[in-house]
Amino acid sequence: MSRADIILLASVALLLFLLPAISSEFFISQIATRVLILGIIALSLAFLAQEIGIISLAQVMIAGIAGYAIALMSDNSAGLGVEMPLVVAVVGAILAAGLAGILMGIISQRSTGIYAIMITLATSVAFTLFARQNYQIFNGFDGLAGITAPTLGSIQLSETYHFYFLCVISSLAVLMFTLYLRKTPLGLALQALRDDRQRLAALGFRPQRTVVVAFGLVGLIAGVGGILLTWFNTRIAPTSIGLDVTLDVLIVAIIGGIGHPIGAFIGALVFVLLETFASDLIDRDRFNTLIGAVFLIVILLSPGGLIGFGRRAVERIPLLQTIVDFITRTKREE
Amino acid sequence: MTLFFIVTLNGLSLAALYFIAASGFSLVFGVMRVVNMAHGSLILLGAYVAFDIAEWSGSWVFGALAGSLAAALAGVLLQVLFFNRMAGSKDQQTLVSIAVSIIAADLMIAHWGGLTYQLNLPSLLEGSIGLPLLGVNYAKIRIVLIVAAIAVGVGLWLLMAKTNLGRLIRAGVDDQEMLHALGFNVKRLFIAVFALGGALAGFAGVVAATALSVAPGTDVQFLLAALIVVIVGGMGSIGGAAIGAILVGLSEQYGLVYAPTYGVVFTFIIMIGVLGLRPQGLFGRGDVG
Numbered sequence: 001m002s003r004a005d006i007i008l009l010a011s012v013a014l015l016l017f018l019l020p021a022i023s024s025e026f027f028i029s030q031i032a033t034r035v036l037i038l039g040i041i042a043l044s045l046a047f048l049a050q051e052i053g054i055i056s057l058a059q060v061m062i063a064g065i066a067g068y069a070i071a072l073m074s075d076n077s078a079g080l081g082v083e084m085p086l087v088v089a090v091v092g093a094i095l096a097a098g099l100a101g102i103l104m105g106i107i108s109q110r111s112t113g114i115y116a117i118m119i120t121l122a123t124s125v126a127f128t129l130f131a132r133q134n135y136q137i138f139n140g141f142d143g144l145a146g147i148t149a150p151t152l153g154s155i156q157l158s159e160t161y162h163f164y165f166l167c168v169i170s171s172l173a174v175l176m177f178t179l180y181l182r183k184t185p186l187g188l189a190l191q192a193l194r195d196d197r198q199r200l201a202a203l204g205f206r207p208q209r210t211v212v213v214a215f216g217l218v219g220l221i222a223g224v225g226g227i228l229l230t231w232f233n234t235r236i237a238p239t240s241i242g243l244d245v246t247l248d249v250l251i252v253a254i255i256g257g258i259g260h261p262i263g264a265f266i267g268a269l270v271f272v273l274l275e276t277f278a279s280d281l282i283d284r285d286r287f288n289t290l291i292g293a294v295f296l297i298v299i300l301l302s303p304g305g306l307i308g309f310g311r312r313a314v315e316r317i318p319l320l321q322t323i324v325d326f327i328t329r330t331k332r333e334e
Numbered sequence: 335m336t337l338f339f340i341v342t343l344n345g346l347s348l349a350a351l352y353f354i355a356a357s358g359f360s361l362v363f364g365v366m367r368v369v370n371m372a373h374g375s376l377i378l379l380g381a382y383v384a385f386d387i388a389e390w391s392g393s394w395v396f397g398a399l400a401g402s403l404a405a406a407l408a409g410v411l412l413q414v415l416f417f418n419r420m421a422g423s424k425d426q427q428t429l430v431s432i433a434v435s436i437i438a439a440d441l442m443i444a445h446w447g448g449l450t451y452q453l454n455l456p457s458l459l460e461g462s463i464g465l466p467l468l469g470v471n472y473a474k475i476r477i478v479l480i481v482a483a484i485a486v487g488v489g490l491w492l493l494m495a496k497t498n499l500g501r502l503i504r505a506g507v508d509d510q511e512m513l514h515a516l517g518f519n520v521k522r523l524f525i526a527v528f529a530l531g532g533a534l535a536g537f538a539g540v541v542a543a544t545a546l547s548v549a550p551g552t553d554v555q556f557l558l559a560a561l562i563v564v565i566v567g568g569m570g571s572i573g574g575a576a577i578g579a580i581l582v583g584l585s586e587q588y589g590l591v592y593a594p595t596y597g598v599v600f601t602f603i604i605m606i607g608v609l610g611l612r613p614q615g616l617f618g619r620g621d622v623g
Contacts, residue, residue, distance in 0.1 A: 055425060106610075107609070107610055108609070110610075110613040111609060111613050113424055114424055114428050115565075115613060117369075117425075118369070118561050118565055119565070119605075119606065119609050122558070122561065122562060122565070122602050122605055122606070123602070123606060125558060125602065126599050126603070129599055130596065130599050133595050133596055133598065133599070134595075247432065247436065250429075250432070254429060285443075285444070286440060286444060287440075288436055288437070288439065288440035289437050289440040289444075291436070292433050292434075292436035292437035293433075293437060295429075295432075295433040295436070296433035296434065296437065299429050299430050299433060300416075300430070303423070303426060
């Protein structure tokens, strides 16, 4: 991690841990927690887009697979699956998502650009339809309900503030994971894959295998988000992973900007704030028009999303630039 | 055996509808490399406008014309307002079209509500005809649908192969810059292509509203169908779209009858299989993607 990233992470962590002291319970449970969960799932999309240049619309499906896995390994209303110890259930669910990511990677390893968008979209729609039809495992349209966050010793994770802190810690862990990954040899190979597939192959790497590994890694991230989402909603059903949710996550990732992992969380913040307070601005039924318009404006005006916009603002205003340079101790050549 | 033939005919008529829906999508992609995810919205818009005008004028033909024209205009607007400005970035164009489709779906609900609309058949196409050999009656509209799809396919082929516009479009597919350098107005050509693609989408909407019915969600349904059809067949290839539509239409109907529970998943499995083996689709050219 660079110095700037460490400072950024530390300030985000400080802000998130202090937030309950200065805000209402409603804000914590209905806004902050949802922002973090949505941000984690969107980060899995944004990170893949940033590192290997592939926009995957399968990330919500992969999060959903972790959600179904944790539900099947916990006590649920449908009585399906086998109840497992907490650690086994959580690790198992994350690994299931990683495996789903690897499978998605294998299916789309040769596709890039719009083809990758379409094949991941189609796979995710197919999975949703399958889950809706299957009653033996997925309990069809109703899905699995009654899944509550577990109790660790005396700490009840389903309680609003405890669950919020669980989401904060998970978000920070996922952020650190992605920032760390970028500097590893694997991370560099991923970026090389994005920049020039053929040259990477000429250097002796196997581009397709690298794609599969990348899909697997972001699958793990989506899995974390999927577990939290399922605990938050206390249920998982085909409607929790439908096309509209997939599009929401895409909007979040793009609005925030895919240049830096923090973008996914900024996008999620904007999205949840708009969703919660849209009824003050516009007829509640027209939320999709509003969010679609915001999405459109961001793509047209700032392809780098809000963080790209922020970056340009800093570069244009000398005072801000000086402050940022001072904080991160960057020395610039005149 | 009779059931099998009926199901096959149903599959082919569904394929005909999918082909008309996919042809405009494929045409636009073939020429401009634009994946227009708002194609489904154009289809639904065409259907709604056709319904309104048909109600107002009492004529199916006027409705069909108005629906196609409205979608063509919307297609031209998309090109002029958005795609034209970001010619270099395919992913960005795709994202813009997704944004437009989200807004369009919401605005169409605001205007036309959540009701299901169906266009009344022209009296000429009502009723059924006896099928030779099988001795069963079959809805006339479905037979006409297959004929219409063949007409659209042949028309597109004639347009592309035999007319000056078709030659220009094919030249544009191969080398836009060269065509521009030769003094042709590529911008106008592209607007024409979008108008044609939009008109085909609108016509698909009219046909869908006549043979079936349309409601919010029809846009996504037909967009997904068009996507799968052209992915299987190969983006930009009209022949590929025909083969893709037949595969998807048949598998959907066979799936419904012979494996009702998981029939809906069949088409996606076909697509995933094709893409895994041939990323450019059955008839696609290797240079895209």
